[in-house]
Amino acid sequence: MTEELVKRLLSGNEALARGAWEAGVEVASGYPGTPSTEILENFAKMPGVYAEWAPNEKVALDVAIGAAYAGKRAIATMKHVGVNVAADSLFYAASTGVEAGLVIIVADDPSMHSSQNEQDTRNYAKFTRIPCLDPADSQEAKDMMLSAFELSEEFDTPVLMRPTTRICHTDSLVETGPDRYQQPEPSKYPRNPAKYVMVPANARGRHPLVEKRLEKMTQFAENTPLNRVEMRGKKLGIITNGVAYQYAREVFPKASVLKLGMSYPLPPQKIKDFSSQMDKIIVLEELDPFIEEQVLLMGVKLYKPDGWDAGAYPHFKSIFPIIGELDPKIVRANAIRAGLLPEEKGTKLRATPVPQADKVIPLNLQENLPNRPPVLCPGCPHRSSFYILHKLKRPINGDIGCYTLGVVPPLSAMDTCGCMGASMGVAHGAVVAGDSERHIAVIGDSTFFHTGVQALMNVAYNGSNVITIIMDNRITSMTGQQENPASGKTLQGRVANEVDIEALVRAIGIKKVKRVEAYDVDAIEKTLKEWLKIDEPAVLITDHACALVPDERQKYLALDVVEEDCNGCTLCFRIGCPAIIKSDKVDEKTQRPIAEIDPLLCTGCEICSQVCPRDAILFRDDVLKLKMV
Amino acid sequence: MKKTKILLTGVGGQGTILASNVLAELGIKLGYDSKKAEVHGMSQRGGSVISHVSWGEEVFSPVIPEGEADILISFEKLEAIRFVGGIKPDAMVLINDYEIIPITVSFGTGEYPSNEEIKSAFARVTENVHWVKGVAIAEELGNAKAGNVVLLGALSKILEMDVNVWLDVIVARVPPKFVELNRKAFQAGRDAV
Numbered sequence: 144m145t146e147e148l149v150k151r152l153l154s155g156n157e158a159l160a161r162g163a164w165e166a167g168v169e170v171a172s173g174y175p176g177t178p179s180t181e182i183l184e185n186f187a188k189m190p191g192v193y194a195e196w197a198p199n200e201k202v203a204l205d206v207a208i209g210a211a212y213a214g215k216r217a218i219a220t221m222k223h224v225g226v227n228v229a230a231d232s233l234f235y236a237a238s239t240g241v242e243a244g245l246v247i248i249v250a251d252d253p254s255m256h257s258s259q260n261e262q263d264t265r266n267y268a269k270f271t272r273i274p275c276l277d278p279a280d281s282q283e284a285k286d287m288m289l290s291a292f293e294l295s296e297e298f299d300t301p302v303l304m305r306p307t308t309r310i311c312h313t314d315s316l317v318e319t320g321p322d323r324y325q326q327p328e329p330s331k332y333p334r335n336p337a338k339y340v341m342v343p344a345n346a347r348g349r350h351p352l353v354e355k356r357l358e359k360m361t362q363f364a365e366n367t368p369l370n371r372v373e374m375r376g377k378k379l380g381i382i383t384n385g386v387a388y389q390y391a392r393e394v395f396p397k398a399s400v401l402k403l404g405m406s407y408p409l410p411p412q413k414i415k416d417f418s419s420q421m422d423k424i425i426v427l428e429e430l431d432p433f434i435e436e437q438v439l440l441m442g443v444k445l446y447k448p449d450g451w452d453a454g455a456y457p458h459f460k461s462i463f464p465i466i467g468e469l470d471p472k473i474v475r476a477n478a479i480r481a482g483l484l485p486e487e488k489g490t491k492l493r494a495t496p497v498p499q500a501d502k503v504i505p506l507n508l509q510e511n512l513p514n515r516p517p518v519l520c521p522g523c524p525h526r527s528s529f530y531i532l533h534k535l536k537r538p539i540n541g542d543i544g545c546y547t548l549g550v551v552p553p554l555s556a557m558d559t560c561g562c563m564g565a566s567m568g569v570a571h572g573a574v575v576a577g578d579s580e581r582h583i584a585v586i587g588d589s590t591f592f593h594t595g596v597q598a599l600m601n602v603a604y605n606g607s608n609v610i611t612i613i614m615d616n617r618i619t620s621m622t623g624q625q626e627n628p629a630s631g632k633t634l635q636g637r638v639a640n641e642v643d644i645e646a647l648v649r650a651i652g653i654k655k656v657k658r659v660e661a662y663d664v665d666a667i668e669k670t671l672k673e674w675l676k677i678d679e680p681a682v683l684i685t686d687h688a689c690a691l692v693p694d695e696r697q698k699y700l701a702l703d704v705v706e707e708d709c710n711g712c713t714l715c716f717r718i719g720c721p722a723i724i725k726s727d728k729v730d731e732k733t734q735r736p737i738a739e740i741d742p743l744l745c746t747g748c749e750i751c752s753q754v755c756p757r758d759a760i761l762f763r764d765d766v767l768k769l770k771m772v
Numbered sequence: 773m774k775k776t777k778i779l780l781t782g783v784g785g786q787g788t789i790l791a792s793n794v795l796a797e798l799g800i801k802l803g804y805d806s807k808k809a810e811v812h813g814m815s816q817r818g819g820s821v822i823s824h825v826s827w828g829e830e831v832f833s834p835v836i837p838e839g840e841a842d843i844l845i846s847f848e849k850l851e852a853i854r855f856v857g858g859i860k861p862d863a864m865v866l867i868n869d870y871e872i873i874p875i876t877v878s879f880g881t882g883e884y885p886s887n888e889e890i891k892s893a894f895a896r897v898t899e900n901v902h903w904v905k906g907v908a909i910a911e912e913l914g915n916a917k918a919g920n921v922v923l924l925g926a927l928s929k930i931l932e933m934d935v936n937v938w939l940d941v942i943v944a945r946v947p948p949k950f951v952e953l954n955r956k957a958f959q960a961g962r963d964a965v
Contacts, residue, residue, distance in 0.1 A: 315807045316800065
């Protein structure tokens with residue numbers, strides 16, 4: 144298959160998908176997670192490939208390992224915390240090696256734009272003794288996929304590809320290659336238990352090979368063009384990788400750079416040779432001092448100003464912060480502090496205008512601005528449950544998904560949320576510890592399939608009275624509506640059998656199971672209140688498709704407030720819907736602003752209509768009747 | 773060419789990222805290197821959204837550091853003032869005269885700033901501030917969603933740039949049935965400044 148050589152703007156994720164395709168990858172499996180999601184979405188559209196969403200990252204990695212054992216190049220995609228779920232598989236694959244190339248693309252999220260931690264996945268490379276590549280822009284993301292597969296096959300190892308948010312979600316120019324690598328027909332499925340059956344006797348045989356492989360890859364690191372020296376002068380040398388390379392170029396245009404495309408294993412000789420030529424040598428990397436620690440262990444003397452105390456045990460990060468993503472301003476400020484750059488003149492501000500007599504304008508306006516936190520969308524079917532949960536005031540053990548936004552005021556209905564699938568286990572733990580309050584766990588359909596099923600099994604089998612709400616909107620929403628085993632179709636559009644969650648929950652052994660319409664506020668309240676009186680586990684499935692899927696969008700109908708009937712009681716504001724706002728009009732009696740509905744935002748879900756004690760918000764039928772007139 | 777750094781801000785769901793795609797592509801069409809950075813996920817759910825577009829001979833950092841943007845385009849007033857710290861002195865600012873009330877205001881824990889307050893806060897940094905009623909203009913044309921294109925039209929006029937290059941990029945990105953609407957919205961934006 145060939146195409147013209149073209150240059151175009153691609154996001155890092157589009158480039159990684161394109162690179163996988165050019166590398167001849169035929170099998171891809173992943174679990175959605177920001178900032179990694181679009182890699183698999185883009186790859187799935189390419190000709191001659193199989194791509195799927197797996198229920199979780201461990202399954203995805205096993206699938207990719209399975210394909211690589213069977214002689215087809217494969218990728219698994221996930222976000223950084225997904226590797227924790229897949230870690231067991233990552234370790235055995237590092238021991239067994241592969242038949243055809245295997246690359247695990249793991250997207251890190253420095254600054255936690257959309258994550259619960261900022262773990263640095265490069266540590267997994269060192270932990271499992273496999274190579275890690277770090278692209279610095281979209282072009283490298285594409286090109287490095289090809290290098291990653293060559294590396295994987297040459298050294299019989301899985302390879303980590305580790306972009307970060309600023310690589311994944313940055314568009315830059317990419318020259319795409321004309322050809323696709325043609326994989327030789329795989330030979331018969333390997334019957335090689337010494338290599339692929341990791342019983343202790345065999346695993347003991349593999350470990351020395353893994354350590355030997357690491358030594359060989361270190362030799363490779365010395366000579367590969369993935370690690371390159373850009374010589375500009377002898378005053379300052381910067382060892383850097385990933386997006387930090389871009390900041391190095393912007394802030395220190397005259398410095399020499401050792402750009403490490405491969406952050407594990409490192410090339411010690413190359414690093415020592417580069418360092419020995421420089422007056423001052425520094426390491427510039429985001430998050431952990433992953434390179435810095437290794438460079439120090441090589442005996443390289445890194446630059447430190449006199450009397451500088453940073454960079455000592457336990458944090459070896461000497462000049463740049465260990466927390467959060469970098470940008471040119473942060474790099475520049477820390478370089479000035481460390482004496483690497485001269486002080487800058489202060490930024491000019493215009494003189495503050497004289498406030499008008501009748502209007503004192505606060506100078507700290509910016510600090511006083513109202514926040515705009517992410518919230519459940521207008522029409523979100525999760526809203527009604529959280530409105531009731533807020534009223535019930537029981538401890539709520541939450542989970543990861545859109546519904547984590549149930550924590551945002553005014554719903555404020557979540558007390559814990561740690562990682563995917565944690566809700567029911569954490570609730571069960573409180574119950575068996577003898578906590579005096581009844582616990583309610585909240586989880587979405589996709590997260591239930593991911594790692595929730597096992598926790599519910601534990602609740603059922605070991606018998607605690609946890610009440611679980613499975614908020615079933617038939618799709619993985621937070622990451623942008625990806626298919627899951629409840630969606631009825633696959634990533635590549637094939638019709639599939641939907642998992643019957645109710646039957647699954649019953650099969651697990653839960654006797655109290657009920658499915659209700661998610662928008663039905665009364666049904667949710669009545670069921671939960673009834674179950675709070677009964678001492679046994681129970682599962683409520685709230686059922687309505689995500690308001691953002693195309694079929695639901697077709698049904699949008701803006702509701703309306705009957706001004707004369709509203710007395711500004713503010714009850715409708717407590718559902719936390721962005722479409723309900725205070726109008727300019729004030730109720731004469733209560734002197735409170737009456738409610739108004741933004742017709743551009745309202746979907747017509749009727750949760751507010753149900754909550755209003757004065758029937759001042761019209762239901763869809765009423766709105767339609769008025770439209771007919 | 774001097775580097776041009778453009779910040780685009782708005783509320784999740786407003787199409788801020790789509791508009792930044794147009795600007796990134798435009799940079800390439802004009803013969804520059806161009807990069808666009810944004811953040812997906814949590815911030816999409818009605819939260820505040822920021823997108824960075826940089827043009828230049830060679831662009832390194834995809835992120836525009838605080839206080840360094842030459843241009844700020846905001847599709848919502850509150851999100852304009854939230855990022856006043858992002859621009860450099862005398863930067864050009866283009867604001868959609870349109871408000872989306874955050875739930876913190878509806879629920880009474882914050883107050884939406886007045887236009888006077890917003891103007892005054894910008895006046896400390898720049899006088900080059902333009903206001904366009906993007907959504908109102910687009911509604912007159914029959915579709916409020918074209919508000920972003922109204923603002924892009926206004927931007928093309930302020931920057932005194934070739935209309936055809938802009939229209940090529942925009943037209944290539946919209947479904948055929950919306951081409952005429954977008955052309956009109958673009959022109960209406962040019963007429964509004």
